[in-house]
Amino acid sequence: LTWDDGEWRPDESDEDEMEAARNWFQMQIGRLRSAKNVVWNKYYNHLLDGSIPQYQWDIIWEFVDANLVAMQLALESLEPPQEDKEDESHEDELVDATTDI
Numbered sequence: 001l002t003w004d005d006g007e008w009r010p011d012e013s014d015e016d017e018m019e020a021a022r023n024w025f026q027m028q029i030g031r032l033r034s035a036k037n038v039v040w041n042k043y044y045n046h047l048l049d050g051s052i053p054q055y056q057w058d059i060i061w062e063f064v065d066a067n068l069v070a071m072q073l074a075l076e077s078l079e080p081p082q083e084d085k086e087d088e089s090h091e092d093e094l095v096d097a098t099t100d101i
Contacts, residue, residue, distance in 0.1 A: 003077070010078065018078055025075040029068060036064050 003009040010021040 003074075018080075022075060022078050025071050025078070029071050029075065032064060032068055032071070036061075 010017040012018060
């Protein structure tokens, strides 16, 4: 993840600002997951009559999934460094938005 020239990244020396940013990302990730599940259960399964073509649903889900991954990466980049962590790879921790369905 690369922040845009630090313009949007919270000040690392301000723990309150960092915590507020982490809370915001956590809230948005939860909101998107919930919204995806509601849309999936309420609309997607009932609108397979062709009123919304499958390719449009696919585009919607790809967009939502990409946002979830981006926000998860942003959230992880705001976490305090862990000195004793042996493996720095976070690939297994990324949001798998398709498992929420």
